Amino acid sequence: xxxxxxxxxxxxxxxxxxxxxxxxxxxxxxxxxxxxxxxxxxxxxxxxxxxxxxxxxxxxxxxxxxxxxxxxxxxxxxxxxxxxxxxxxxxxxxxxxxxxxxxxxxxxxxxxxxxxxxxxxxxxxxxxxxxxxxxxxxxxxxxxxxxxxxxxxxxxxxxxxxxxxxxxxxxxxxxxxxxxxxxxxxxxxxxxxxxxxxxxxxxxxxxxxxxxxxxxxxxxxxxxxxxxxxxxxxxxxxxxxxxxxxxxxxxxxxxxxxxxxxxxxxxxxxxxxxxxxxxxxxxxxxxxxxxxxxxxxxxxxxxxxx
Amino acid sequence: xxxxxxxxxxxxxxxxxxxxxxxxxxxxxxxxxxxxxxxxxxxxxxxxxxxxxxxxxxxxxxxxxxxxxxxxxxxxxxxxxxxxxxxxxxxxxxxxxxxxxxxxxxxxxxxxxxxxxxxxxxxxxxxxxxxxxxxxxxxxxxxxxxxxxxxxxxxxxxxxxxxxxxxxxxxxxxxxxxxxxxxxxxxxxxxxxxxxxxxxxxxxxxxxxxxxxxxxxxxxxxxxxxxxxxxxxxxxxxxxxxxxxxxxxxxxxxxxxxxxxxxxxxxxxxxxxxxxxxxxxxxxxxxxxxxxxxxxxxxxxxxxxxxxxxxxxxxxxxxxxxxxxxxxxxxxxxxxxxxxxxxxxxxxxxxxxxxxxxxxxxxxxxxxxxxxxxxxxxxxxxxxxxxxxxxxx
Numbered sequence: 262x263x264x265x266x267x268x269x270x271x272x273x274x275x276x277x278x279x280x281x282x283x284x285x286x287x288x289x290x291x292x293x294x295x296x297x298x299x300x301x302x303x304x305x306x307x308x309x310x311x312x313x314x315x316x317x318x319x320x321x322x323x324x325x326x327x328x329x330x331x332x333x334x335x336x337x338x339x340x341x342x343x344x345x346x347x348x349x350x351x352x353x354x355x356x357x358x359x360x361x362x363x364x365x366x367x368x369x370x371x372x373x374x375x376x377x378x379x380x381x382x383x384x385x386x387x388x389x390x391x392x393x394x395x396x397x398x399x400x401x402x403x404x405x406x407x408x409x410x411x412x413x414x415x416x417x418x419x420x421x422x423x424x425x426x427x428x429x430x431x432x433x434x435x436x437x438x439x440x441x442x443x444x445x446x447x448x449x450x451x452x453x454x455x456x457x458x459x460x461x462x463x464x465x466x467x468x469x470x471x472x473x474x475x476x477x478x479x480x481x482x483x484x485x486x487x488x489x490x491x492x493x494x495x496x497x498x499x500x501x502x503x504x505x506x507x508x509x510x511x512x513x514x515x516x517x518x519x520x521x522x523x524x525x526x527x528x529x530x531x532x533x534x535x536x537x538x539x540x541x542x543x544x545x546x547x548x549x550x551x552x553x554x555x556x557x558x559x560x561x562x563x564x565x566x567x
Numbered sequence: 568x569x570x571x572x573x574x575x576x577x578x579x580x581x582x583x584x585x586x587x588x589x590x591x592x593x594x595x596x597x598x599x600x601x602x603x604x605x606x607x608x609x610x611x612x613x614x615x616x617x618x619x620x621x622x623x624x625x626x627x628x629x630x631x632x633x634x635x636x637x638x639x640x641x642x643x644x645x646x647x648x649x650x651x652x653x654x655x656x657x658x659x660x661x662x663x664x665x666x667x668x669x670x671x672x673x674x675x676x677x678x679x680x681x682x683x684x685x686x687x688x689x690x691x692x693x694x695x696x697x698x699x700x701x702x703x704x705x706x707x708x709x710x711x712x713x714x715x716x717x718x719x720x721x722x723x724x725x726x727x728x729x730x731x732x733x734x735x736x737x738x739x740x741x742x743x744x745x746x747x748x749x750x751x752x753x754x755x756x757x758x759x760x761x762x763x764x765x766x767x768x769x770x771x772x773x774x775x776x777x778x779x780x781x782x783x784x785x786x787x788x789x790x791x792x793x794x795x796x797x798x799x800x801x802x803x804x805x806x807x808x809x810x811x812x813x814x815x816x817x818x819x820x821x822x823x824x825x826x827x828x829x830x831x832x833x834x835x836x837x838x839x840x841x842x843x844x845x846x847x848x849x850x851x852x853x854x855x856x857x858x859x860x861x862x863x864x865x866x867x868x869x870x871x872x873x874x875x876x877x878x879x880x881x882x883x884x885x886x887x888x889x890x891x892x893x894x895x896x897x898x899x900x901x902x903x904x905x906x907x908x909x910x911x912x913x914x915x916x917x918x919x920x921x922x923x924x925x926x927x928x929x930x931x932x933x934x935x936x937x938x939x940x941x942x943x944x945x946x947x948x949x950x951x952x953x954x955x956x957x958x959x960x
Contacts, residue, residue: 313799315955335801343799349791351575353582358575365571366800389582405796415799 265324266291266413266444267312272321274307274468281307282318283468289446289461291412294439297448298455298553299465300563305448306346308465309417312446313343326412339368342406346417346448348398350390356401357386360408367409380404380434396427403434413444420454432458452553464557471560479556488555489520489528491546499539506531512558521555572806576814586780590818594772594826601764601891602834614648615719616671618655618662626682627689628703635730636675650722666710672719676706761834763924765826766917767890769840770852770910772822774885777856778863778877781815785864786873795955804954812857819853837921844920848933852913855937858944865952889914895927909940 267289274282282304289295297305310316312323314333323330325337333341350359357373364370377386380400385393390401399419406414416435420428435458438445449455455462456476463473472479486509494516495503503511506528509521522528525548536543558564580586619636623629642649654671656662665671684703707723709716788794797807830836839845859880867873887894887901888910897905905911915926916933926933 315795315798335803338799338801341799343796345792345796345799347792348796349793350796351579351788351793353579354575358578362571362575363800366797366802368801 263290265289266326267446268324269308269312270322270324272308272311272323273319274304274311274316275319280468282311284321285465285468285470287463287470287473289413289444291444292439292442293460294435294445294447294458295461295463296455296459297446297463297465298450298452298557299448300450303450303465304468305450305465306417307468309415309446309448313341313415314338339409340412342409342411342414344399344402344406344414344416344419346421348402348405350401352391353389355387355389356382356393359390359401360404363405363408369410370408371410373408376404376408379407379437381430394427396423396430399423399427399431400434403431407438411443413446414438415446417448418450419447420449420451428454452557456553462553464553464560466557466561472556476553479553480551483551483556483559485523486521486551486555487523487525488549488551489522489525489532489546490549491518491532492516492544493518493536493541495541499541502535503532514564521551572802572810573813576810577817580780580814580818586818589779590772590776590822591825593775594768594822595829597771598764598768598826598830599833601768602761605760605764615651615673615722616654617651617673617675617719617723618665618671619653620656620659620662620674620676622679623677623681624679626685628682628685629677631730632677632681632705635726639726651719663708666708666716669710669716672709672716673723674706674708675723676708678704678706681705759835759837759923761830761836762839762921763918764891765830765834765836765840766845766921766923767914769823769826769849770888770913770917771885771890772826773819773849773852774856774859774881774910776815776818776822777853777858777860778881779874780818781811781857781860782863782867782877783870783873785811785860786867787870789864789953789955790869792955798954815857815860816853819856823849839921839923840917842920842922845917848913848916848920851934851937851941852917855909855913855941855944858941858948861948861952862944865948884908884910887911893924909937912936 265288269288270286272282272285273280285304285308287295297303297308299305307316311318311321312325312333318331321331323333325333326340328334328337330337351362354362357377360373360376364373377383380403382397382400382404385397390398393401403414403416403419406416419435420431423431432454435445435447439458445458447455447458459476461473462476462479464471464479472482474482495513495518500511500513500518503518503520507522507524508528512519512521520528520532529548532543535541554564619633621629621633636651636653639651640649640653654665656665659674659676662671662674666674681703688703705727707720709720794807827836827840840849863873863877863880867876883904885891887897887904888908889895889905890910894905894911912928912933915924915928918924919926919930919933
């Protein structure tokens with residue numbers, strides 16, 4: 262039987278001009294990776310910061326490890342680890358000193374050298390944090406979140422702004438945490454990140470939860486669609502012709518054309534002969550499976566990156 | 568927890584070049600500059616070099632003059648420098664060359680007929696008037712446009728005037744019985760500019776720590792989300808507050824010790840700064856400077872705005888607070904600022920406690936005004952301070 266480590270009920274946070282978090286309810290099972298996915302301004306960080314105790318909720322209840330509270334209490338903070346969206350440290354401290362400082366905040370903590378090893382910063386332990394690269398700094402931030410051997414780790418957009426290699430390093434750390442049975446609460450606006458790492462994905466937009474499911478469950482709800490993509494300069498009349506086929510609504514992004522269809526073979530054959538007849542060049546033609554980006558598009562009518 | 572945080576804040580500060588310069592080195596530099604400028608302007612520790620050309624041969628007059636010169640070129644204490652040092656020269660031409668090249672500050676020439684004229688004055692002054700060309704005259708030569716030469720010459724004229732006066736008294740010649748008497752009010756020990764500036768610059772060092780270290784760092788920590796990150800841990804706000812205060816106090820203590828050692832070694836300042844009342848005023852200075860730091864950290868949203876506000880407040884406060892020069896006689900147009908400026912009271916309080924200068928203010932006000940400032944600043948800060956835009960639960 263699964264154990265719920267965190268339950269959030271009817272959480273609200275309204276600002277004068279915006280409903281940042283608008284009556285959201287969800288729960289997280291122990292040992293899973295739960296991801297809040299949504300575009301910038303969706304309310305992910307506000308939700309996370311209310312739970313972490315940084316912001317006050319207007320309404321709502323949080324239950325953490327079966328203890329109900331308005332936000333995470335000081336006692337509960339002993340059992341969580343947090344990496345904020347943008348983390349800075351006291352300037353001019355070395356990596357090891359930053360970990361020692363954070364270790365001092367908790368009743369129990371892991372040996373600093375173990376954490377340095379876990380985030381692969383052995384060679385940087387005596388370097389000043391401000392001299393590190395973006396990816397290395399992010400690993401320091403995650404290391405600080407793990408220093409107290411927490412039951413639950415909150416990672417707010419841990420890979421934003423990192424290069425692909427650094428991003429994969431962070432993914433490796435999260436997968437390692439999951440393998441250790443830690444519960445991870447992740448926020449991201451990268452759909453591939455959510456899809457790769459998550460057990461549950463909660464899609465948020467405009468402060469509301471619009472869907473919660475496993476990545477596969479979300480995609481399955483889209484139906485048996487495939488996506489044919491190519492680059493071409495089309496007239497409106499061409500697009501109207503394509504929409505008349507057995508497809509969902511054709512999407513245009515600049516020169517990119519995306520055709521969602523359940524009849525892949527038929528549409529592909531028709532497309533090639535249609536292009537030949539019209540003497541159109543179809544560049545970078547490809548076929549792909551649906552992903553969470555398509556899920557978000559189908560739910561909101563917008564892409565995540567819009 | 569508190570120890571580690573305090574240690575981290577201290578290490579961070581000690582690795583910050585700007586902090587080291589402004590809070591630890593700058594007070595030494597400004598102290599040295601101020602003491603050098605003001606001591607020399609007033610003649611303290613001055614040593615003038617002069618050449619004496621005696622063309623008069625042996626005689627009573629020149630003997631008296633030589634005894635006077637011997638007196639002024641011999642210091643009271645052996646370790647001190649004399650006011651005048653007599654430089655040996657072969658002839659007047661060599662002396663003139665040395666004067667032009669600024670190796671000496673003046674030449675005193677006793678003319679050939681000096682003893683003869685001196686004797687005439689001694690023997691005939693009571694029975695006949697002495698014509699001006701027969702008066703014994705000493706020639707002083709100096710270089711124009713050189714302050715030290717001018718000062719050396721003026722002092723020498725004063726000394727010789729005193730010699731004339733004394734000689735006239737001894738010969739019972741009737742002279743106007745007037746002399747200048749200077750009395751220093753409220754000074755209980757020998758005035759020393761190094762002590763005067765030590766008091767002022769210690770306070771300046773404390774306030775630069777409060778304004779520029781504590782105030783700006785607090786806004787930096789908030790702006791960069793460091794407070795926010797701490798808020799996600801079990802760290803209590805009061806622990807963070809105490810550690811911040813303590814690390815800044817240690818900075819002040821380091822600044823105090825370094826400046827004191829430097830001033831003691833090179834400028835022989837007194838131990839008066841350790842009088843209990845002096846220490847009391849230094850403690851009040853530390854409290855007030857930290858209050859200003861907390862106030863700055865509360866009202867400023869960014870380190871840049873904190874820095875701008877710190878400069879706007881700190882520079883007029885230190886210059887018009889009597890840290891470097893007396894301010895109570897300044898123009899009435901700025902007197903209001905001097906009297907509302909808490910540094911005025913602290914500087915006056917420390918100096919009075921050190922026995923350097925009587926403050927023209929009631930004693931209770933020297934303590935009360937800075938403390939009131941501190942209380943008001945802290946109350947405002949408590950009201951408006953935000954760890955993180957007012958959102959931390």
